[in-house]
Amino acid sequence: xxxxxxxxxxxxxTRMKSKLYKVLHQVCGKPMIEHVVEHVSxxxxxxxxxxxxxxxxxxQEFLGDRTEYAHQEEQLGTAHAVVQAEGIIGNExxxxxxxxxxxxxxxxxxxxxxxxxxxxxNAKASILTAFTDDPTGYGRIIRNNEGSVEKIVExxxxxxxxxxxxxxxxxxxxxxxxxxxxxxxxxxNDNAQGEFYxxxxxxxxxxxxxxxxxxxxxxxxxxxGVNDRIALSQAxxxxxxxxxxxxxxxxxxxxxxxxxxxxxxxxxxxxxxxxPGTMIKGKTIIGSDCVIGPNTEIExxxxxxxxxxxxxxxxxSEIGSHVKIGPFAHIRPQSVIHDxxxxxxxxxxxxxxxxxxxxxxxxxxxxxxEVGKDVNxxxxxxTVNYDGKNKYLTKIxxxxxxxxxxxxxxxxxxxxxxxxxxxxxxxxxxxxxxLSIARARQTxxxxxxxxxxx
Ligand code: UD1
Ligand code: CA
Numbered sequence: 001x002x003x004x005x006x007x008x009x010x011x012x013x014t015r016m017k018s019k020l021y022k023v024l025h026q027v028c029g030k031p032m033i034e035h036v037v038e039h040v041s042x043x044x045x046x047x048x049x050x051x052x053x054x055x056x057x058x059x060q061e062f063l064g065d066r067t068e069y070a071h072q073e074e075q076l077g078t079a080h081a082v083v084q085a086e087g088i089i090g091n092e093x094x095x096x097x098x099x100x101x102x103x104x105x106x107x108x109x110x111x112x113x114x115x116x117x118x119x120x121x122n123a124k125a126s127i128l129t130a131f132t133d134d135p136t137g138y139g140r141i142i143r144n145n146e147g148s149v150e151k152i153v154e155x156x157x158x159x160x161x162x163x164x165x166x167x168x169x170x171x172x173x174x175x176x177x178x179x180x181x182x183x184x185x186x187x188x189n190d191n192a193q194g195e196f197y198x199x200x201x202x203x204x205x206x207x208x209x210x211x212x213x214x215x216x217x218x219x220x221x222x223x224x225g226v227n228d229r230i231a232l233s234q235a236x237x238x239x240x241x242x243x244x245x246x247x248x249x250x251x252x253x254x255x256x257x258x259x260x261x262x263x264x265x266x267x268x269x270x271x272x273x274x275x276p277g278t279m280i281k282g283k284t285i286i287g288s289d290c291v292i293g294p295n296t297e298i299e300x301x302x303x304x305x306x307x308x309x310x311x312x313x314x315x316x317s318e319i320g321s322h323v324k325i326g327p328f329a330h331i332r333p334q335s336v337i338h339d340x341x342x343x344x345x346x347x348x349x350x351x352x353x354x355x356x357x358x359x360x361x362x363x364x365x366x367x368x369x370e371v372g373k374d375v376n377x378x379x380x381x382x383t384v385n386y387d388g389k390n391k392y393l394t395k396i397x398x399x400x401x402x403x404x405x406x407x408x409x410x411x412x413x414x415x416x417x418x419x420x421x422x423x424x425x426x427x428x429x430x431x432x433x434x435l436s437i438a439r440a441r442q443t444x445x446x447x448x449x450x451x452x453x454x
Contacts, residue, residue, distance in 0.1 A: 001094055001095055001119055002046050002092060002093065002094030002095070003043070003044060003045045003046055003094055003095050003096075003097065003115065004045065004046055004047050004048075004049070004089045004092060004094060004095070004096045004097070004177060005040045005043075005045045005047070005048045005049070005096065005097040005098070005099065006048075006049050006050075006051065006082055006085045006089075006096060006097070006098045006099075007033070007036055007037065007040065007048065007049070007050045007051065007067065007099055007100075007101050008051050008078055008081045008082070008098065008099070008100050008101055008171075008198075009023045009033050009036075009050055009051055009052055009053075009059060009100075009101030009102075010051045010052055010053030010054070010056075010071075010072040010075055010081050010084075011053070011075055011081075011101075011102075012053070012054055012075060013025075013102070013227070015227045015228040016227070016228060016229065016232075017228075017229075020055075021054055021055030021058060021059065022101075022102060022226075023036075023059065023101035023102060024055065024058060024059065024062070025226070025232055027104050027226075027232070027235045027236050027239050028236060028239045028240055028243065028261070028262075028263060028264060029261075029263050029281050029282070030263070030264065031062055032101060032102055032104040032226060032235075033050070033059060033062065033063065033101045034062055034063065035104035035105075035239075035264075036099060036100075036101050036103065036104055036106075037050070037063055037066055037067055038264075039099075039106065039107065039108045039111060040097070040099060040108075040111065041066060042108035043097070043108055043111055043112055043115065045097070046094070047068060047088070047089055047092075048066070048067040048068065049067065049068050049069070049070050049085040049088050049089060050063065050067040050068070050069050050070075050101070051069075051070050051071075051072050051081045051082070051084050051085065052069055052070070052071060052072070053071065053072045053073070053074075053075055054075075056069070056071060068088055070084040070085045070087065070088060071084065072084045076189070076195060076196050077189065077193070077195030077196035077197055077198070078100075078171075078195075078196070078197060078198035078199075079184055079187040079195075079196035079197055079198040079200060079201065080195075080196040081198070082098060082180070082184060082198055083181075083184050083196075086181055086184075089177065090177075090181050092177050093177060093178065094177050095115060095118060095119060095174055095175070095176065095177065096174070096175050096176075096177045096180055097111060097114070097115060097172070097173070097174050098172070098173045098174075098175065098180075098198065099111070099171070099172045100171040100172070100225065102225050102226045102227065103170065103171055103172065103223060103224065103225050103226070104226065104235055104239070105221065105222040105223070105224055105235060105238055105239060105242075106128070106170065106172055106222050106223060107222060110128065110172075110217050110219075110222060111128075111172065113215065113217075114126060114128045114172065114174055114215045115174055117213065117215045118174035118213065118215070119174075121211065121213045122211060123174075123176075123210075123211045123212055123213040124175065124176045124179040124205050124210040124211055124212065125173060125174070125175050125176070125179065125180070125201065125202055125205050125210070125212045125213075126173065126174040126175075126212070126213045126214065126215055127141065127149065127152070127169055127170075127172075127173050127199075127202060127212075127213075127214045127215070128170040128171075128172040128173065128214075128215055128216075128217060128223070129141050129167050129168060129169060129170060129214045129215070129216050129217075130167070130168055130170055130216065130217050130219070130220040130223045131166050131167055131168075131216070131220060132166060132168055132220045133166065135155075135163075135165065135166050135167075135168045136155065137155050137225075137227065138155060138168035138169060138225070139152045139153065139154050139155065139168060139169035139171075139197075139199050140152065140153050140154075140155070140158055140162050140163070140165040140167065140168060140169070141165065141167040141168065141169060141214060142162060142165065143167075148212070148213075149202065149206070149212050149213070149214045150203065150206055151199075151200075151202055151203030151206060152169045152197075152199035152200075152202050152203070154191065154192065154193070154197060154199065156191075156192035156193055157191050157192045167216070168223075169199055170217070170223035170225075171223075171225060172223075173198070173202075175201070179205060179210060180201065183201045183204045183205050183208075184201060186204050187200045187201060187204065188200075221238050222238075224238065237258075239264075240257075240260075240261060240262070241257060243262050243263075243264060243266075244257040244260055244262060245257075247262060247268050250268070250270060251269075251270030251271060252268045252269075252270065252271075252272050252273075252274065253271070253272070253273040253274065254274045255273065255274065255275050255276055256275075256276040259276040259277055259278075260274055260276065260277075260278050260293075261278070261279040261280070261281075262274075262279075262280045263280060263281050263282055263283075263284065265282065265283045265284075266280045266281075266282075266283070266284045266285070266286070267284075267285045267286070268280070268285075268286045269286060269287045269288030269289070269290070269305065270288050271288050271289045272286055272287070272288055272289060272290040272291070272292065273290075273291050273292070274292045274293055275291070275292065275293030275294035275295075275296075275310075276293065276294050276295075277293060277294045277295040277296070278292055278293035278294065278295070278296045278297075278298075279296075279297045279298070279299075280292070280298050281297070281298065281299040281300070282299045282300040283300055284298050284299065284300060284301050284302070284303075285301075285302045285303065286298075286303045287303055287304045287305035287306075287307070287321065288305050288306075289305050289306045290303060290305065290306065290307045290308065290309070291307075291308040291309070291310070292308075292309050293309070293310065293311075294310065294311065295310075295311045296309050296310065296311060296312050296313070296326070297312075297313040297314070298313075298314050298315075299314070299315045299316065300315065300316045301314050301315070301316065301317050301318065301319060301331075302317075302318045302319070303318075303319045303323075304319065304320045304321030304322075304323070304339065305321045305322075306321050306322045307319055307320070307321060307322065307323040307324070307325070308323070308324045308325065308326070309325040309326055310325070310326040310327045311326045311327035311328050312325050312326035312327065312328060312329040312330065312331070313329075313330050313331070314329075314330070314331035314332075314335075315331065315332060315333050316333035316334060317331050317332070317333060317334065317335040317336065317337065318335070318336045318337065319331070319337045320337060320338045320339035320340070320341065320356075321339045321340075322339055322340045323337055323338075323339065323340065323341050323342070323343075324341075324342045324343070324344075325337075325342075325343045326343070326344070326345065327345050328345045328346050329343045329344065329345065329346070329347045329348070329349070330347075330348045330349070331343065331349045332348065332349065332350040332351065332367075333350075333351065334351040335349050335350065335351060335352050335353070335354075336352075336353045336354070337349070337353075337354045338353075338354060338355050338356045338358075338373075339356050339357075340356055340357045341354045341355075341356070341357065341358050341359065342358075342359040342360070342361055343359075343360055344359075344360065344361035344362050345361075345362055345363070346362065346363045346364075347360045347361075347362065347363065347364045347365075347366070348364070348365045348366070348367075349366050349367075350365075350366070350367035350368065351367060351368055352366050352367060352368065352369040352370070352371060352383075353369070353370045353371060354366075354371045354375075355371055355372045355373035355374070355375065355398065356373045356374070357373055357374045358371050358372070358373060358374060358375040358376070358377070359375070359376050359377065360377040360381065361377075361379065362379040362380070363379050363380050364377055364379070364380065364381045364382065365382050365383065366381070366383050366394075367383050367385040367386075367391075368383065368385040368391050368392065368393050368394065368410065369383045369385070369393070369394040369395070369396060369410075370393065370394070370395045370396070371396045372396060372397045372398035372399070372400065372416070373398045373399070374398060374399050375396050375397075375398065375399065375400045375401075375402070376400075376401045376402065377396075377402045378401075378402050378403050378404035378405070378406065378422065379404045379405070380404050380405040380406070381402045381404070381405075381406050381408070382406070382407050382408065383408050383410060384407050384408060384409040384410060385410045391410075392410035392411040393410055393411050394408050394410040394411070394412055394413075394414075395412070395413040395414065396408070396413075396414045397413070397414060397415055397416040397417075397418075397432075398416050398417070399416055399417040400414050400415075400416070400417065400418050400419075400420070401418075401419045401420070402414070402420045403419070403420050403421050403422030403423065403424065404422045404423070405422055405423050406420050406421075406422065406423065406424045406425070406426065407424070407425040407426065408420075408426050409425065409426060409427045412426055412427065412428070412429055412430075413429045413430070414426070414429075414430045414436075415429070415430055415431045415432035415433070415434070416432045416433065417432060417433045418430045418431070418432060418433060418434050418435070418436060419434075419435040419436070420435075420436050420438075421435065421436065421437035421438070421439065423439045424436060424437060424438040424439050425438050425439070426438055
């Protein structure tokens, strides 16, 4: 059976009170719509059509060619939104899954179960439903005496009796594609909101004597529709908990899951311990037996095994094994830190390479530098890489010892095994195995204070 999917994402999202288009609001570091597209893409689907309206360009920018697009110029309701896909899939035979762009928690497994149940029961339409103690705002599933679905009634159109129903429409459906587009022609907008409701298709098909089935998910949490910022924060904490649970099952210790934020893509090895206040973002890969946090932000980095990162931030960089970073270090993009390196407190590293066993333990700025192996950068070592217009490279070869409070004015090369005396400002290359002193000589004026008193 051919399968198609329609993702509804043209609504303005008035209840968000935002300049940002609703489905672009982020959950766990990614726009809601991207989560939905990922989930739908995990199924065996021939064509995905996303319905876009306001801010369409921005949505398309995020999703690229992962889906096709249909425009809904005016937001006249969810049924009207689905009609916009007719030009692309209207003539197809098969099953069409319809999902909302604002339900980022519905898993591919649940969508798959709905599709399979739909096809197995030979229904023309199937609704994913859920039970909840507080159904406020959701469409209610109205069943007849035999227990089969009659129709869906929106909250604003429901009678007091119907409002008591706790089974809700999750906004996810499967349809026989032909039956869907036929029934859509009969949907009207004579209701409390003056909108064309997609859920009306269920009642229409039922009245035609077609088979309509419902598939109930156990987990109301996953069906949460994000209409306002409160639901947005709920979605964040539900997805966050889900991701954290997965890592814990894989052998990662998370001291305080409520205060640990890990992206969906992150990979973390067993026996790594994550302390509170840590955000692991983007495509970060962390090895095993590491200690991460507390209060650490890591984005798009690759980290080896047995590495410690405490109270620090790092972005788009590669860090080896047995490395110690922090507290209070900042590793900026395109840095490569090899094994057994130490980057200590108040050290900023930018677009630099650190060879195995090198150290910058305190108060340094190392930018556009190639640091060899077993180099010691003393407290306050600075690469002077920028003249206000251009950036220049500093090369510090293997075994160099840079004394405290030294300025290395790039472009400059410090040869293998050399020493830089503390307080030097180095402007010229230093040859291998030499000592370079570049500071004014000290003069002591004897008896100066006594003379001054007189
Ligand atoms: C909808 C359902 C409701 C269900 C709930 C589940 C309708 C009429 N009601 O209500 O039964 O319980 O979802 O979360 O469908 N959209 C468009 N074009 C439009 C209007 C909406 O693309 O003209 C999109 C929105 O961007 C959103 C989705 O459709 O992603 C749902 O719209 P929304 O306004 O959030 O519907 P709800 O009131 O939540
Ligand atoms: Ca909604």
